[in-house]
Amino acid sequence: MKRLYGLLVLLCFMLTACNDDFLDVDPVDRYSDAVVWTDESLITSFVNNIYEGQKWGFHTVMLSSLCDESMEVWAWESQPVVMSELSPSYQGILAPNFWIITFHNITWTNLYKNIRACNIFFENAEKYALEGDVVDKLKGEVHYLRAYFYYWLLSQWGGIPLIEKSFTPSDDLLVARNTFEETVDFIVKDLDEAASILPLNGDKARATKGAAMALKARVLLYAASDLFVSQSLWASGYEHPELIGYVGGDRTERWQRAKKAAKAVMDLGIYHLYGENGGWKNREEATQNYADIFLCHNSDEDIMVQYYDYVNHNSSDFQLPRVGLFNSPNGFHGWGGNTPTGQLVDSYEMADGSKFSWDNPQQAAYPYQNRDPRFYASIMYNGSYWRQRPDDTVGSDPEGIVQTAYYQQSDGSYTPGLDTRQGPIEDWNGSYTGYYMRKFLDPSVNHQYDKQPYPWRQIRYAEVLLNYAEACIELGEDAEARKYINMIRTRAGMPDIPDSEMGDVLKEHYRNERKIELAYEQHRYFDIRRWMIAPEVIKNVQGIDIRYPYGVTEPNYSIIDVQERKWNDKSYLLPIYLDEMQKNDLLIQNPLY
Template structure:
């Protein structure tokens, strides 16, 4: 009885309900027999729809409207750290295997943003079950059968990748498993083996002629496509090749060939970077205008879409970001500023001549980031005028002292200097002011405010620019330096940035591409995972995620400004230790699996 309890509570999400009892032959909703479902084409499609459940909505749909994963990376620091929300536990390092604030936080806004272990396994079981049943099910037309099966395969691959990102190695289960199976031999597969399984599912979907490359009907929003299959294959191999997961094996050449094939096929089938704004009245005509429009507007579903870059977007989850994640300080109808960009993120943006501000190999001379290690060949950057002549994406991502924004239909000049309207505050109870001296604006449509209430876009999981940077990284790591440069340069050109210089060494190019990822993909929940997969299994995040700095600005009598870096807190922020490279498996589940298999299942340090 105890073992059956284990099966039901721990692995029910990957088990087939195969039993002689009627209840176990029921459909997932528990209200009808499976035969009844499979004989009705509409119910078969509803069964497929269940496979789409539990896709996290991300963005600002985490509990209490926080951009939680960004706040847990070195790109952001929240002003909600003392409010008893998930970041409170993260920043004070109050996490354990029994309760982790990223894994187990309250999902009060219905965003499916927690319970990743349980939710993902539930969806994997539903997908596997559907794949096994669809060949004998009734469908409205025969072309549906192949498409539905392909969709279930892509969704299974999607949820496997969610598990890998958070937990690393997981079992590979190619089919549903009967209750009476021998679970004593179950093991956690290497990330490479998981990636190969993901690739096999995606390849099967790509071979299905009835799975489309793009969704062109709004009624089908969030349905998966061949484009998503390629993006998933690329991401899976990128993770498998990365130091945290490669187990000493070199998989970069395979990651490179996978990513190159993906980018080539995506472009052949109509995907391209969004390079010119279609709303200059909103976004202006500057070099960063298209970039900002891309990330703030929902992708459109059309045979000839405006946005040909977005690969996969959820269909809901947008919120009033101008109210809770923009500039809450002394602005009407705002509640809080939420997570603000760190000085470390601002430092990552190059000058317009394409030179990094800091030495990327060692950005800071000290542990606490108070002494920047400036790039000796950069002559354009001026520490006494630090926001001039920077990558245009900086101005589309960050509000800083002197920025001008439209709020309530009038221009507002940002004053983050001491005594200014939007000054930095280190009072942990002050949730309206920035902790960093900066405010976020990347996901906010210009002009959004109380009298122009525009939500952020629905979350975009994959876009061509991201997959091209996956390709650039894999190519650089595999030694294909010119191809790596070309892919990164294409992304940079969209925002008016010059090419990466020729003649960089392999290690120099890898560092430049890693920094390019940080700049291009800021606030898109990539940095949290990038920092972790770039570490070796015995590494930690002490160089990036232990100490954080703000810019404290003093306005002088002559109108000039003095800039001083200051640590946000006198204490290290939680989340930088070796154990923080991966989330813990739920405590009870890990213990039960270990007792059944005799193997170690829990992630290191938990």
């Protein structure tokens, strides 16, 4: 008993005699704020983590499958989007808690989470009076990143709350939406600040002056587009049109700003189209050049890239981008995830620049001959060579030829090709459309087991030229627009657009050129909305049914519908999530929801 009493006395003495130093110890499981914000390497690590919030390009379900470029082979995951069934409480694959995190980084919640990290950086940079070349460059990068996250919010929801501080639980968390115009101006201001700080050259996986300027050109182009001046055409009666577009001002001036911003990137003189001089001896050379844009680690066409590997990404093995596994044909043990729609395939011109048409008997008999070289670099079709099949299937096809056709037997039955949904290898992953994506995929990689190392192009120079050309068209500067569109076509091995194409005819041709050049690169989803052509192009997905009659070497082609799709004007913008509306009664919902 005396011993216990003594211990209690000793403990009381220790507790009463201790001073502040006794309790003032650094945590052993994390760095303190003072340590982080006074160490350049830790500050850099903090910013590196913000980069993780960028939208992933390569994933199981690509943004292309939410528009008219491709069809997700599993269908049910993207069905709510392509059927215009979204609501504040039901958003399918776009929901923040959807089990596949394909779109996780561009949800309302996570975009604001990343914006908060940017604001924390700026607050601590001021608090600790951070200075020096390294810190200054990081400031420019974080201005770019904050603008990037707000760009995704703007593109999906219109005007949104602009937050420039990191909220704490004691702050008033009820914040109203800013107008569309205020949101655009805020993004542009951040990008201008970034461009004034960042170096001209550097690691293209980090923001540079050119990246900030190119993103600014994209934002201004989007903002000048039809959707954001035509609220009365699709959201009649909506009481807050200022949240979803401009309600005044000079639209011509906005197109001029977009043109000027794109031209400023061009005038830097450091970016060039990959193989820009063309002069290809044959279609194969032009095809390979376009394919190589995406099968290299770095080129003068790259403005902003995103690397995917265990060093540059912290996701689990399943979530590391396996673009080849996700998209190569099922007969090669691929998942065939984002298969080109028949509409996309038919958009590729003939090699002479004329339109492809199933109504043309010659073209309909040989639909995959004499097409735009980019067609062969982007699309796998029946009869195209891909790569040697895996060891367990090579005996069925020693040549590595894609087989999406059906072959009639002597008894009248049909044997399905190896890459059809009824094929003998992996029928559950087969294409419905009869096509597979080839763009981005390296044929030298065994995609069943191995990952390819090439980066995702966040921004490339071809987009800048197209953005410039579009602004020129809208300003009536057709000759200038043709000049830069033709630069891209020359690189692709395609003939120039005729000088006779002007006005709406040129605009239509430009839009198709943009569709082809930037296919699968996360532009089309927004293009069909900002141009307000979604009601025209969101139609039932078409595929091709190919049958070889018994004893005949030439097949019969039939166009078939393979997926129902519907458009509702509410889908021009996304609904704000119901839980966000319930948490913040100052938020105003987007129209038609």
